[in-house]
Amino acid sequence: MNQFIGFRALLSREILRFTSVFKQTLFPPIISSFLFISIFGYFIGRNLTMAENTPYLTFLVPGLVMMYLIESSYQNTSTSLFIARWSGYIQELLVTPLSYVEMVLAMLLGSMVRSVVVSAGVFAVSLFFERTAIMHPWVVLYFMFFVSLTFSSVGLLAGLIAEEWEHISILTTFIMTPFIYFGGVFHSAQNIPHLFQVLMQFNPIFYMVNGMRYGMIGVSDVDFKISMIVVLVFFSVLFSVVVWMFSQGYKLKK
Amino acid sequence: MTNALEIKDLVKFYGKRQALNSISLTVPEGEFFGFLGPNGAGKTTTIHSITGLAKYQGGSIRVFGYDAVSDYRQTRALIGFVPQEFNFDPYLTAEQILYYEAGYFGVSKKEARRRAAQLLKQFDLYTHKELDYRKLSGGMKRRLLIARGLVHEPRVLILDEPTAGVDVDLRKKLWVLLRELNQQGMTIFLTTHYIEEAERLCKRIGVIHQGNIIALETTEKLIEQLGKHVITISLDRRFPEIPRELRQFGIELAEDGNTIRLTKNEVHLNELLKAIYAQGLNVTGIDTEKTNLEDIFLGLTKEK
Ligand SMILES: Nc1ncnc2c1ncn2[C@@H]1O[C@H](COP(=O)(O)OP(=O)(O)OP(=O)(O)O)[C@@H](O)[C@H]1O
Ligand SMILES: [Mg+2]
Numbered sequence: 001m002n003q004f005i006g007f008r009a010l011l012s013r014e015i016l017r018f019t020s021v022f023k024q025t026l027f028p029p030i031i032s033s034f035l036f037i038s039i040f041g042y043f044i045g046r047n048l049t050m051a052e053n054t055p056y057l058t059f060l061v062p063g064l065v066m067m068y069l070i071e072s073s074y075q076n077t078s079t080s081l082f083i084a085r086w087s088g089y090i091q092e093l094l095v096t097p098l099s100y101v102e103m104v105l106a107m108l109l110g111s112m113v114r115s116v117v118v119s120a121g122v123f124a125v126s127l128f129f130e131r132t133a134i135m136h137p138w139v140v141l142y143f144m145f146f147v148s149l150t151f152s153s154v155g156l157l158a159g160l161i162a163e164e165w166e167h168i169s170i171l172t173t174f175i176m177t178p179f180i181y182f183g184g185v186f187h188s189a190q191n192i193p194h195l196f197q198v199l200m201q202f203n204p205i206f207y208m209v210n211g212m213r214y215g216m217i218g219v220s221d222v223d224f225k226i227s228m229i230v231v232l233v234f235f236s237v238l239f240s241v242v243v244w245m246f247s248q249g250y251k252l253k254k
Numbered sequence: 255m256t257n258a259l260e261i262k263d264l265v266k267f268y269g270k271r272q273a274l275n276s277i278s279l280t281v282p283e284g285e286f287f288g289f290l291g292p293n294g295a296g297k298t299t300t301i302h303s304i305t306g307l308a309k310y311q312g313g314s315i316r317v318f319g320y321d322a323v324s325d326y327r328q329t330r331a332l333i334g335f336v337p338q339e340f341n342f343d344p345y346l347t348a349e350q351i352l353y354y355e356a357g358y359f360g361v362s363k364k365e366a367r368r369r370a371a372q373l374l375k376q377f378d379l380y381t382h383k384e385l386d387y388r389k390l391s392g393g394m395k396r397r398l399l400i401a402r403g404l405v406h407e408p409r410v411l412i413l414d415e416p417t418a419g420v421d422v423d424l425r426k427k428l429w430v431l432l433r434e435l436n437q438q439g440m441t442i443f444l445t446t447h448y449i450e451e452a453e454r455l456c457k458r459i460g461v462i463h464q465g466n467i468i469a470l471e472t473t474e475k476l477i478e479q480l481g482k483h484v485i486t487i488s489l490d491r492r493f494p495e496i497p498r499e500l501r502q503f504g505i506e507l508a509e510d511g512n513t514i515r516l517t518k519n520e521v522h523l524n525e526l527l528k529a530i531y532a533q534g535l536n537v538t539g540i541d542t543e544k545t546n547l548e549d550i551f552l553g554l555t556k557e558k
Contacts, residue, residue: 003327003360005357005360006358006359006360009356010357012357013345013357020345084343087343087344088340088341089343091337092341092402093358095306095330095333096330096355096359097328097330253306254302254307
């Protein structure tokens with residue numbers, strides 16, 4: 001038996017899932033990023049500069065790219081897994097010879113495809129307002145890859161733990177969104193009171209946003225190598241937890 | 255010959271509640287096995303333990319010699335599972351459901367497409383292949399569920415009440431299909447509430463009740479051992495009690511006073527009739543009745 005075929009089938013099922021509901025999965029971030037960029041970046045931020053004399057629009061775009069990367073990753077896996085549990089479809093998967101690592105990896109990679117498409121779309125929207133070159137493409141790819149895997153893992157955790165649909169949106173509203181907004185998407189750490197500067201450093205998203213900003217425009221509140229390590233550590237821990245939970249059948253098996 | 259299924263001392267708790275009380279059960283390869291029991295007896299729990307949907311606390315399960323926990327990939331590849339409840343992928347059409355299922359089991363794309371088409375035709379679903387499964391009727395969903403269990407060509411097919419809520423016509427068709435699959439060498443493990451179905455199809459039957467296996471026999475023996483042959487003889491006269499001359503035959507007198515009942519004692523029938531005639535009595539009617547599996551099943555599960 002060829003294990004790779006099974007893995008590929010689940011991966012393509014995951015991609016089929018979000019593309020079949022593209023109006024809910026691909027359009028909203030493109031539209032709202034257009035609103036953010038035009039209103040905050042272009043209308044309000046035209047005469048505003050951030051650290052190192054960066055125009056606000058230029059500063060904002062990497063933040064938005066990272067924000068939607070994170071959101072899409074989280075939403076994709078949490079929705080996919082929750083619906084799989086809720087509909088009973090997860091039981092179909094659990095009786096196949098796919099290993100737990102393969103199941104988790106296929107869901108994570110499927111989610112990565114969605115979030116990369118979305119963040120590329122956000123970047124494409126920004127090109128209508130301003131043409132920017134990407135300064136460090138490898139750094140950008142690194143953060144896209146690992147941040148999307150990290151938040152896809154968070155989404156899997158949410159999809160496993162949630163007992164009702166509401167739990168997922170509660171997590172989004174009360175945890176994800178505040179962490180993302182306070183993570184430096186819209187502002188630099190240098191523009192805020194000292195207390196908040198200190199607090200920000202405990203927010204993992206701060207490192208992710210700044211890593212992306214460094215990769216795209218070469219500006220960051222923190223050394224990008226530190227950001228890289230933070231992301232890798234977060235991913236490794238979350239990935240192990242998720243695989244362990246699957247192998248234990250947590251909330252999957254009776 | 256290898257055993258398709260080998261369950262040894264299986265113990266399963268849901269929290270503190272024990273659902274399986276150390277059950278053991280072996281199904282040789284190629285057998286058509288029936289697994290019966292009233293609601294809540296533990297049938298689905300047993301099946302879920304085999305397929306990996308339930309964790310169990312004691313005992314072991316082997317599928318063609320592979321351990322269901324440590325060699326789960328091998329065992330799952332060998333099992334085709336048709337669950338009691340629909341658990342389709344909500345994002346896929348009927349055809350995609352079969353196609354992706356084949357994929358999860360490692361069947362190549364081309365072959366998966368071929369098998370999906372063939373099964374859709376075989377199960378009369380081909381014209382509905384583009385439909386979201388929610389738009390299929392109950393019977394169609396049932397058929398799709400069975401087709402899905404077959405798409406990776408398993409060696410043992412486990413069906414959890416596949417004929418529940420299915421009309422007579424389809425049920426008969428499914429019987430033919432299952433029999434055919436079995437004749438081609440597939441081991442079949444069937445759970446059902448239709449005793450007639452088990453009686454017709456299964457070579458051997460296990461009865462589970464409150465988490466215990468209370469009978470495990472060939473269908474024939476089960477009926478022979480526990481089944482009764484009742485012969486009712488109507489006489490032309492009434493009696494307040496059984497005449498002394500007839501008592502040795504171990505018969506019962508019915509309430510009406512002129513019918514006697516003979517149970518299981520076929521050998522004595524001739525003698526009994528002679529004795530009846532010797533009393534100057536006449537037989538006005540004779541009726542025989544054989545208990546079927548249904549009665550046996552009810553008897554078994556009521557006593558406990
Ligand atoms: N997820 C669960 N949590 C707690 N108890 C359960 C769970 N599933 C089943 N049980 C209990 O375990 C026992 C066996 O249930 P099971 O589903 O195996 O019965 P069954 O023989 O398949 O019945 P049916 O003919 O109704 O399908 C029942 O008492 C049931 O209440
Ligand atoms: Mg059941």
